[in-house]
Every structure is written in structure tokens, then in C-alpha cells.
Amino acid sequence: xxxxxxxxxxxxxxxxxxxxxxxxxxxxxxxxxxxxxxxxxxxxxxxxxxxxxxxxxxxxxxxxxxxxxxxxxxxxxxxxxxxxxxxxxxxxxxxxxxxxxxxxxxxxxxxxxxxxxxxxxxxxxxxxxxxxxxxxxxxxxxxxxxxxxxxxxxxxxxxxxxxxxxxxxxxxxxxxxxxxxxxxxxxxxxxxxxxxxxxxxxxxxxxxxxxxxxxxxxxxxxxxxxxxxxxxxxxxxxxxxxxxxxxxxxxxxxxxxxxxxxxxxxxxxxxxxxxxxxxxxxxxxxxxxxxxxxxxxxxxxxxxxxxxxxxxxxxxxxxxxxxxxxxxxxxxxxxxxxxxxxxxxxxxxxxxxxxxxxxxxxxxxxxxxxxxxxxxxxxxxxxxxxxxxxxxxxxxxxxxxxxxxxxxxxxxxxxxxx
Ligand code: ARG
Numbered sequence: 278x279x280x281x282x283x284x285x286x287x288x289x290x291x292x293x294x295x296x297x298x299x300x301x302x303x304x305x306x307x308x309x310x311x312x313x314x315x316x317x318x319x320x321x322x323x324x325x326x327x328x329x330x331x332x333x334x335x336x337x338x339x340x341x342x343x344x345x346x347x348x349x350x351x352x353x354x355x356x357x358x359x360x361x362x363x364x365x366x367x368x369x370x371x372x373x374x375x376x377x378x379x380x381x382x383x384x385x386x387x388x389x390x391x392x393x394x395x396x397x398x399x400x401x402x403x404x405x406x407x408x409x410x411x412x413x414x415x416x417x418x419x420x421x422x423x424x425x426x427x428x429x430x431x432x433x434x435x436x437x438x439x440x441x442x443x444x445x446x447x448x449x450x451x452x453x454x455x456x457x458x459x460x461x462x463x464x465x466x467x468x469x470x471x472x473x474x475x476x477x478x479x480x481x482x483x484x485x486x487x488x489x490x491x492x493x494x495x496x497x498x499x500x501x502x503x504x505x506x507x508x509x510x511x512x513x514x515x516x517x518x519x520x521x522x523x524x525x526x527x528x529x530x531x532x533x534x535x536x537x538x539x540x541x542x543x544x545x546x547x548x549x550x551x552x553x554x555x556x557x558x559x560x561x562x563x564x565x566x567x568x569x570x571x572x573x574x575x576x577x578x579x580x581x582x583x584x585x586x587x588x589x590x591x592x593x594x595x596x597x598x599x600x601x602x603x604x605x606x607x608x609x610x611x612x613x614x615x616x617x618x619x620x621x622x623x624x625x626x627x628x629x630x631x632x633x634x635x636x637x638x639x640x641x642x643x644x645x646x647x648x649x650x651x652x653x654x655x656x657x658x659x660x661x662x663x664x665x666x667x668x669x670x671x672x673x674x675x676x677x678x679x680x681x682x683x684x685x686x687x688x689x690x691x692x693x694x695x
Contacts (some may be wrong), residue, residue, distance in 0.1 A: 337478025
């Protein structure tokens, strides 16, 4: 008797003589090609009986995707897919971070935090296409990324099951290698792995090894995007339209191209390194080293342009909200009602943020040296001290008296402050 997998049925069921029977269940795994997710392909099949769809989302991490596909199939994947999400990532995720001048704890441009929601979106889409009942990721139980994946997945499809093999199996690195050897999974990993690295077009995060001592210098070999090869004074003009970077030195490019261009240029001055101890969502303080040359340059330029385009009260409130926005996104709340409401505020604030910013790269540093905008609120005739001054000096006396009236009244009644 032949049983066909029912096309209209979810994966995991088949109709046999009119009776619905369980067949293979299917899971979509976020696949990086590394040791953990390669072992996870096998583990999910052998231990949990899943057909594994390995999905890699290209957010600009680089690497050989043909090799990666081969690895996934060798590890026993039922199917493997690579989705090119570079432009989607730049336009719909990184752009929002630029608008928000997003720096978690005032320093970290949210490199990994931004990529997890876009990967989650593709996992959920693939789960629908492959009729999978579950999705899986290769995060450990100690990091932020598990939070970001799982909160995003549940926001996008609350009925999907989530499997986290690495958090569940309790393998040491050696155990994983032994498991791979035992099940004939081809890996190119050594028993001693020094660093945990995550990379996309917005930057690179490096953890572990010597850097676990917050006092120790990161070994020079960990850097890839910020190796200084030049120091000559170089001017770069970044132009924005409604808060979006649209050209560099007059050359219009897509956002992904602008980021790629600035990563190379700014990185060649050794600019864009961040060395910090950050507060993870799961309560751990961790030493992190980042390289994010384009992010640092674009956020510096964008926020400087806002200084001439935004009215004072809006500028100050925006600062408060953008810090909250960065915290929410760091915490995995990309798809959440509060974050979406903040987005509406932030997007509205950008209507007039159009103009050019002149950045100077020199030595191992970057700074803003000039800014201009057709919407600039900078008014020479108000700011100047020369004869063109149109500021009504006489108005200041009454303004200052009334501004300080409450303090004056209080001092008269309660005694003066010493
Ligand atoms: N600490 C950073 C964050 O939470 C980077 C995480 C990078 N992930 C990794 N697997 N190395 O966003």
C-alpha cells in the first residue's frame, strides 16, 4: 500500500486509506555553516526525527554560500536555501537604526540585534512554504540572540514550535566535535575555538578568548574591518534625504552600497572599533569588541545633520526615545507594539532631515567638520555677534526675569542659597 504525503496537509501528516497518519515532521533551522548548526542539522534529524530545512539568510556576513549549501546537505539536511536579504536588511532594518542614531548603552550600533529579526522573518516565511511546524536556531542559553529570535518568531507566528538544540543538548565543544565524527558530519573545526564572531553589513561582533578578561587588550588578529592602512586627511561628504543616506561625495548609491563603501574607506583609517562591557538582556555583563566603521560614520553624520534640522524640543524628546528604541531592539523587541509606536515618532521626525555632512578622516579618527541643509534652522542673523544681528536684545531682559521668577520668589521667602 502506498501512502502519499498529503499536499494540503501540514508536513508531518499523510493520508493513508483515508486515515491521517504521522510521517516526518519538518523544522526550518537558521543555518550558519558553523560547527553548532551543522551538528544541529544531524541532531534534529537523529534525536528528534525532523526533516531539516537549513536556511541561511545573507545579511552581508560574507563567506562561500555554495560551500555552505554543500555542508548542510552533507550533514543530512532535507533541503537548503540561501536568501539574499542584504537590501532588505539595509533598507528596512539598518535604515531605522540610522534614523534612531541607535547606540545601545551609548556605544554599540546593534549589529547582531538588527539582523535577528530579519532572519526570524525569513525563518517564519520558510516554515510556511515548507509546511514546517517548527523553527530552530543555534543560540546558546546565555546570550541575547535566543531572545531576539524567539520573541520575533512568536510575534510573527505564535503557533510555531521553537527548538533550540544548542541550548538543549548541553554539549561542550568537544562533545559537538565527537558527535559530528560519530555521525559522519563534515566539519572544519578544531577542539579549541577561540572566538565567537557574528558579522553582517552593519559590522562585526567578536567575543570570547582573551577578551573574557575585561582588562586584557584584544589580540590584534581579531580585527578585520578596521586595519589601519592610511592616515592622510580625507574629506567625505554624506548626503541625506529625509533621514536616509543617499549619496557619498555626490555618487548616488543604494544604502547597502553606501555602507559597503564606508566600511572600506572608514575602516582603512582604523576607525570604528568599539571595546566595551555591556549589559546583556539575560543579566550577564559581557566584554564585547565590535568593528562598525560605516555605522559609526553614518550615525555621527546623521545626528549632526539633525542638529541643524530639528527644533529644540523635538531634538531633546527624540534623544530620549531613540535611547529607548535602541534598548528595545537590543532586547529583541523589534516586532512589538511599543517599538512600532516609537518608529512612527522617529519616522515623522525625519521629514526635514535633508542635507550634507562633511566628515574628516585623519590619523585614526573621524569627526564632523561641516553641515548644511535647505531646511537648516541655523539663522546667521540670530546667531551672529556682528552688525547683521537681528536678535531683539531688549526682549531678553523680561524673558530671563520671568524664566527665573519661581527661583527668585522661593529665595525671597526661604532665604538665599549659599
Ligand atoms: N553582544 C552582542 C549582542 O548581543 C553581539 C552578539 C553576537 N553574537 C555572537 N554569536 N557572537 O548583540
